[in-house]
Amino acid sequence: MKNSTMHCLSSQSNVASILPPVLIIEFLLGIPGNAIALWIFWFRMKVRRPSMVYLLNLVLADFLLILSLPFRIDNLLRGEHWIFGDPLCRINLFMLAANRSASISFMTVVAAERYFKIVHPHHRINHLSVKWASAMSCGVWALTLSLRIPLLTNQLLQEHNGSFLCRSFSSYSTIPVGILLHYLLYVAEFFLPFSVLLFCAFRITWVLKRRSMNRDRKIRSAIRVVAVITLVFAVCFGPGIVTGLTALLIKQLSPWDCVSFRVASEWFSASIAFTYLNSVLDPLIYCFSSTVFRNTLKKSINYLGLCQLEVSRRGSVTSIT
Template identity: 55%
Template sequence: LKRGRGIHVVEPLIGVEMSSDYNKTHCGLAPQSLVASILPPVLIVELLLGLPGNLLALCVFCRHLQSWTPNVVFLLNLVLADFLLLVSLPLRIDYLQREEDWVFSDAWCRINLFMLAVNRSASIGFMTAVAVDRYFKVVHPHHKVNFISSSQAAGTACFIWAVVFSLRLPLLLTGDLLMKHENHSYCRSFNPDKDPKLGIKLHYAVYLAEFFFSLIILLFCSFRICCILHRRHKDKKKNMRQAVRIISVINVVFIVCFGPGVAIGLTALYMKTQGESYCDTFKSSGEWFVIGIGFTYLNSVLDPVIYGFCSSMFRDAVKTMINRLGLVALQLSHRGNTVNGDKG
């Protein structure tokens, strides 16, 4: 407290950053109690289910290096994208279990959100690549795209990764992701800023554009493959029916995992445009948006289903593993019965 010429001037020495973060947000900052109660157990289940399936896929694909096809190359990169998510989830779970209080540094907040965003973009990119690969094999069987080598497919995968990292780099370089208010540190990539920085705006734009762009491609591929199958109804070739199943599974996983977050996010953005009189609705839609993003993390659990439909190598490896486990269980049971018989 300074005194000068009859004027009392208060200089807050503590909490300057907290008050400024609060004042620059639309409708303020507060813990999302619904998110903190629902999402942590969901993320723990997704982590426990997603890790074994993706480890199995990684082992299968790496053990068959000599028989890689472009399709397998794209699926392997989908596995790698899932590992970015699985590595990031423990920090996210810790953050939510503390009722949205980020105890790590600002740099780790940005890295964590960057990896989550890269997982989403890369997953969308490689799902689309698998669908396009199947489209050319069915609709344009003599196109030169069908005859690319595995090294050329790897080059395509590197290009997809380069695009993904370039589009998500602004999120890593933005300094407004960690916001503080009332002893809470909020690590959010979708903070309710009144005037978001350019990096955040780019993040929003990429979040929406990658979904709708890939959705259009997936629906187009599905429509064209179904048309070809309908024309050749008499043949009913097995590879065409398989292509329809693959595209259908990819579409279902894509919409289930990425659709809810986009739909609720657009609702939240609309509520923001309605002004502060709709703050309660805006905050509620914001909570449901974060829960909708939880569906995004579900892709690491459902992606092994795509591997099973898209790769006979993966299906055969899973069948072999199940048969071996059944044989081992049978042998153990037989040994137990023999021991009991000897004792009798």
């Protein structure tokens, strides 16, 4: 793509020098954490409930997101020079966007499932079968993948000063329709799910306090689960929204101010570290919030003979599964 179609295009040397060590650490932590979680959900946990289907899909989305990380690390280590060609650039950015969307979707579904079980315990949605939960999960994947097709049909590789820049959010003077859809989805998939998470958290807390049930250990755990998911969501996906909207605002209000636009763009690119951080933190959320998962993990460690851990007998009490 010729630079004449771009607005204030530049390489991001600061991001390329700072971000790789962070992403390498996230990859080294995220791969084993998600692989173990995937193994436990798929092979070790005998209980099969709809909520476990959602969690399994959340693990899968996180695992696939982490798998795309080495390409991004290599790109940054080369000073943001993409050597794998335009097709792999599109596929890599497609995987990043699609699995980020799927991860957000299933985090929201898990929180909403807690909301219905506590606030509306007699609602028929609480009696969905595993088959229906699986069908709904397939629908989520189909929707997220189809909405990200523009990343596969638009050229995303730009040449700048002898380097090839692989970006889905770039400095377009006139944003192509497919990329504009990508931008809108990026914003919508933060604000809409975050609103749902906040609503679930406040509604659960309000209802339980009104019913004077907030001292029960199981109830406290339910509140904690939704609160932790909301916090992780805000920390991991909030910085990208704030910096991205700031860059777009500068472009609209001060299109001649390339210095400010480039600084905001660099902050936005650096925020990808928080996106990958979500995949690192999610396995900790499973251990923190689910006694069933935690006990299965302990049993697996005991089975492998690595050490002997005490397994709680109240595994069915504190659980998001």
